[in-house]
Amino acid sequence: MDDRQTPRSNEMTYGQQTKRNSLILLGAVVVVFALIYLFAPEGTDTVAQESAVKPAPTTVVPTEAPIQTAQAGVETALGQFAVTVGASSITQEVAGNTTVDQFVVVDLTFKNNDTRARDLSHSIATLIDGSGVEYKASDFLRDGFLYYETVNPGLTRSYKIAFETPAGISGLKLRLKDGVAFAAETAVEFTLK
Incomplete structure (x- = not known):
């Protein structure tokens, strides 16, 4: 049998690499959400903020000099x-x-x-x-x-x-x-x- 056809014990198969990459990606997503949750100000509800009615911006009109x-x-x-x-x-x-x-x-x-x-x-x-x-x-x-x-x-x-x-x-x-x-x-x- 040819050495190229049998996997070595320290090498991963394609299926194993895919599982590992998926777990790493999932872990990264969890870490990002955890950081957002930890560093968000208390009482902040981002969904409520985005849907809340925002007040109209005010415009300062300079007055004419007397x-x-x-x-x-x-x-x-x-x-x-x-x-x-x-x-x-x-x-x-x-x-x-x-x-x-x-x-x-x-x-x-x-x-x-x-x-x-x-x-x-x-x-x-x-x-x-x-x-x-x-x-x-x-x-x-x-x-x-x-x-x-x-x-x-x-x-x-x-x-x-x-x-x-x-x-x-x-x-x-x-x-x-x-x-x-x-x-x-x-x-x-x-x-x-």
Whole structure:
């Protein structure tokens, strides 16, 4: 008889290997369930949790900053800034950029009265016409124009800001917020001259 045909005493047959693998798998499943049971918080019923009605998620809606009013040319408190809105002008060309309508250009001065650095950006400004239409500041202007800057405590910065608008609008107001994005706490509307 050939040695290849008779199993040796230390070798397992196919049936024995299958039984052993099945027992190992069953043991592993039991261990996993035991661990889940041991480490689950007391009073936890996973089936009840999955089928329980879950409360609807709540949405936090940021509130608008309170709006004060002021006149251009008068230094006004805006949060931790002292701000002065200076002269305003209407033109068709700003810093080499032209429009078929108009740009409203406004001079601004900010002093940081806080004990920490504060951010300024063109996004804090909105121009409002007499009909209530709102215009965002042009964001393509850099040198000398308010784009984005962190201002350290005690420092004063002067900028221009430009808004591209339709020609002929009137009754202009400039709304400034005291911070960028969600940092804004107050706002002031300045009547432009």
